[in-house]
Amino acid sequence: MIDRRLVTNFDWTLLGIVMTISLLGVMNIYSASASYTVVGAPYYIKQMNWLAFGLIITIVICSVDYHLLEDVAYWFYVGLLILLLLVLVVGKKSLGATRWLDLGVFTIQPSELMKIGIILAFARFFNNYHALGGLSVRDMLYPLVLLGAPTLLIMKQPDLGTSVLVVLIASSMSLFIGMRWSTLVSFVLVTVPLTWVGWNHFLKPYQKNRVLDFLNPERSRLGSGYHIIQSKIAVGSGGFWGKGFVKGTQAQLRFLPEQHTDFAFSVYAEEWGFLGTLVLIALYISLILWGLTIARRCNDRFGALLAVGVTAMLFWHTVINIGMVIGLFPVVGVPLPFFSYGGTSMISFMVGIGILQNISMRKFMF
């Protein structure tokens, strides 16, 4: 079943970058959780298990030709929409938001899967939809419906972080197809004043508070802004060389919130300094550029669109997470791909890598 050419065409560069980031991540989780008292396996061991499991998923995904995805793209998308609706009706509530669906055997988070769902749906749509001279406003009508439905459902959960990511992924793919300047300008002209007017005139103070709470769950607690201050102290005090492995005082004294998950980057920045962060960011830049190269080399439109979508997903997660821990963005719970601790995020990013690998391996197949 597996063509021998596939093995020779295996994209070792992609795997190499991902493995380097992941192993740096495991090392960092070891340090970040060194001060924890944990029942069961330590976090870094668990993360290695997730990594291994993720690699298996990657192999499985790249053994099936991605063109099959084109046929199931809309079904997958519609199925996820139904699951998102179900979440609102019968979902599990946790920490003030309803995001999980209990399937009896295990629970799933349809909003997380919708990131892949929107990539597939947009790739399928734009594959058969050509607009010369870039997308006009009218061309964007159907994509906006495709995007709007899941975005509103996810916002309703409420999970603003994920809905923003879905919008950013879809926008990146539309930009890849190419937009007319007039389209871009009119989107800006419509969105900005609408947001401004809506914020100032239609939202009641408590609704604004809710929006701000979505953006920053810690905002309304006592000591708001604390996490950001502590994270900035951690990053800043790292200096050029860093304080050294397991020597970050901020991290080891547990000043940082969520320091093995969302704030893993600040632990790393404290211990490895500017030099370390440059290396890590360089790795992410190579990952993104490589993803775009895969898209560029791909011989069919659907594959190129898929590759851009997955790359956009990785890119926006990276930028939002790092931007958040260094105080550029409000705190939204977005993990750093392959670096933050967490099984769900590791697996969903590995699914993305599987798709990229799949496209990369088949670039000469036509």
Add this chain to the structure above:
Amino acid sequence: MIKEQRYVRETAQPKRQTIPLAIGAIVIFCLLILRLWYLQILSVDQYRALSENNRLRFLPVAASRGAIMDRNGVVMVSNQPSYSLTLIPQEVKDAGAMMDHLAALLGLDRNDMEERWQKARGRARYYPVVIAIGLSQDQVEIVEENHLRLPGVEVAVKPTREYRFQQSAAHLLGYIGEISEKELSSEGYAEYDPGDYVGKNGIEKAWEQELHGVDGGRQLEVDSRGRVLRVLSETYPAAGNSLVLTIDQRLQEAAERAFGDQAGAAVVMDVNTGEILAFVSSPTFDPALFAGKIPTDIWEKYLKDKRHPLQDKALSGQYPPGSTFKMITALAGLDAGLVNESTTVNCNGTYELGSSKFRCWNRHGHGVVNLRRSLKESCDVYFYQLGERMGIDRLAAMCSQFKLGEPMGVGLPGEKRGLIPTSAWKLKRFGKHWLPGDTPPAAIGQGYVLMTPIQLVSMVSTVANEGTVYRPHLVKRVVDADGKVLREFSPEILGRVAVSHANFMKVKEGLYAVVNDSGGTGAAARLGDLKVAGKTGTSQVVKMGVDRKRQLPYEYKDHALFTAFAPFDKPEVAVAVVVEHGGGGGAAAAPIAGKILRVWADLKKPVPQPVHPANTKLDEPGPAAVIPEQQTEPVPAEDKSQ
């Protein structure tokens, strides 16, 4: 779809577009690097100093909880400072030894401290942990004197409640207490911390969101001895909003006094708005005790008292309405055309149905009675036969128009629904069919029928205003800390009773006779200048057949009820009184209702009332329906400043 569309599946690849995307991505990454360069290279000294030499401390500042005022702006609940002892984990080397030391120094409970300390484990180390609450002035002074020898120990000031009228309206107001672990982990309390105070009951709980306000705090940089070097950020607390209730505190206290030692409930309601003017559950308790640890002896005293002081009888007490229910049976009968004002029944003291015998309270019988007399003298036989002819489901349909048998939505925790039986209900509840013998007791408000005092007052109010069921409510408006009105609550109509004016008048005249005609059962509520109409009720706690003449023990005595409205010609106010185990309604409950209505009438007289000077801006005259004189003759401004 669009005219430019072509079919070029494998050729038209938008490859070019990867270059701008790559450039965009690199630019954004460069911004991140710039920011890292700023933090890690340019600001490294500042941040390194913060992380190594100095300490951050967070000083929470609790928001001042909103006040609760009566309808005239008289403050019923306000705040007073209370001191608690806190420990800042990162600054205490050996917390156990420090707590031993503090317990000995201040004479505090060491176990309680340990419990609070353990509860706060896993929280940020800079965040003060409350280890003792309710410190006395002396204890605060000891801590302040020894401050330098107690690194990491701070006294925090928290506003606690002051109940200006002590035990008055305690059930209505509720109380606050330290947040429980269960509350902390539940969704509505996501923004609270251990050691916070929250409303636990009554208005304090129901309106927690408005009253609490938003806590603030200061992010401080301190040196190793705890001295403040710099304020890094500051969030000011936002005071909670205040509530203006519909209660008239003067009437409230008068109603409580009228009860004396007796147990029971009284609710006074505006007939034309549903505003509750007084809300009494007797005996009452001291809400201030619940903010700290309740002394064991007082707690046991409350628990052992067979009059159940902690139970809110006005809201959650469910009583058979007894003969007060006859106003509904009469209305249902009139509306169905089964009786009119001249229909008579001969009461010989017993009503026989099949093999069952139902007794009238008057064993000798009332003789020939019409509707007016049957109400006035509360003849049971008249209503036994009327109920029997009508059937339970027609009676229940009338109750449903009165919105009985469901919670009235007063907006306080723990409201009960009462019970209006139907044949379907009995089948579902007991799996048995409704028997003919079940109807006569229901027609006189016995058997399965249960009502809360809130429902009783709503019932008589709906009769008084001839058919409008208002939602009984307690909060008139929400005002912010500056006295600006944020929300105003207008009367809400729950439903209307479709019975003609003529039929309502027939019942109302019967109720007038109860109080004012000779031989009426409610003569004790007669007030001379104020025309009162009402209905007595005596509901049995133990079954018939027990010798009622003997002196029964307290728990077996009948409940006494009285429901009334006034003035008869143009009703403004309704009152329901239940005296638990008080005996006969005419003897025990009617005099209390009379006293309450007397005070209500006196308060209406245009006597300038001195008003608390601090609340003049909140002092607005009540609605025309309740205190019209205040509106036409406003209180002179000079009097307010007295």
